[in-house]
Amino acid sequence: MKVLIATEKPFAAVAVDGMRKVIEDAGAELILLEKYTAKADLLAAVADVDALIIRSDKVDAEVLDAAKNLKIVVRAGAGYDNIDLAAATAHGVSAQNTPGQNSNAVAELVFGLAVMMCRNMYNGTSGTELKGKTLGIQAFGQVGRNVARIGRGFDMSISALDPYCPDAAMEEAAVKPVHSVEELYRENRVVSIHIPATPETRGSIGYDLVTSMPKGGLLINTARKEVIDEEGLIRALEARPDLKYAADVAPDRAEEMKEKFGGRVFFTPKKMGAQTSEANINAGIAAARQAIAFLTTGEDRFRVNK
Structure with a gap:
């Protein structure tokens, strides 16, 4: 199992450490794509991953087309309008959020x-x-x-x-x-x-x-x-x-x-509602747990697409 964390605005280092522990303790491989500036970088990174964790990054039909093995995308946060839900459904991908963490x-x-x-x-x-x-x-x-x-x-x-x-x-x-x-x-x-x-x-x-x-x-x-x-x-x-x-x-x-x-x-100069160290950690670790739970047991409680 491969889990990609793709974040133009990276998680705090302590959050990544916690996510890594969740993912690697489950026997999965963690791949990090941080501070990327070109969509092509994301398209290349998703090519063979099973799960994708994002923040405000956009997951549209083009990204889903490139992600041939993708089974789940988790938005670390409550909002999920940066995910094309219809396209996720069409690709058989579970789209999830992490409500309450922020x-x-x-x-x-x-x-x-x-x-x-x-x-x-x-x-x-x-x-x-x-x-x-x-x-x-x-x-x-x-x-x-x-x-x-x-x-x-x-x-x-x-x-x-x-x-x-x-x-x-x-x-x-x-x-x-x-x-x-x-x-x-x-x-x-x-x-x-x-x-x-x-x-x-x-x-x-x-x-x-x-x-x-x-x-x-x-x-x-x-x-x-x-x-x-x-x-x-x-x-x-x-x-x-x-x-x-x-x-x-x-x-x-x-x-x-x-x-x-x-x-x-x-x-505010950028969207800052979730910009605290506590929320950053909570949402990131929750996203990692949900991705692993879906890949290992099919747990789909936080699914937001049909």
Whole structure:
């Protein structure tokens, strides 16, 4: 068995050490492809491997065509829109993610962004506190649940929208269920986005939703830039000088927005939700374990393609 770890942005060395132990203890061979700059390097590396572990690297039909022996690809992280799921299915490849491994890191970043924006990016002017404010969570998965946990520590009033999560599960976490996206935005001073980028969600958050937020509204996006209607967001920020937007995934029109709105917008230089040593290690080792489990026992619990 051969397992390829292909990462343009490498795992931390300690994560690779842990992954190597999992893989080699199972009698498999580990192949590392780090900091590659050409797709041709990836195409050559996948030629005879049984499993592929990636981070934000793209696995499309061309990669799958080149990977003649590939049986599983694992994305170390929760999101998996960098894998062509239909192509993976067509090639008989199990596509998996590692849900929950990065969730605390992303949730902590939400509040790092929230405090910074509420304090006017620490520019010396008077800001606001999170205590007593309303927090709306758009999707109540692993990240959303951690956001709620931390929000309770700030003594915030929390509600969430997730059609796939039972009301009882939210209520057990001291979170008020809401049942429409309009209600979520209308009722919350701070809204944190955690939805995936799907045909239904792309461009779904725009002018109407953002301008429906209460005075002083703050929208935080640690999900995907594609869920934002950028034209609509820009119009909303123009119409409502009290609104702010922060994201760990820069929009396509980031420079224009920074020029127009200054300290009312903030974007991290690259996607940083999972950029902690703990999340890096957790997700990497989980990916290695899932790859080995699939190759040895057929364990397919985290499969995301049909």
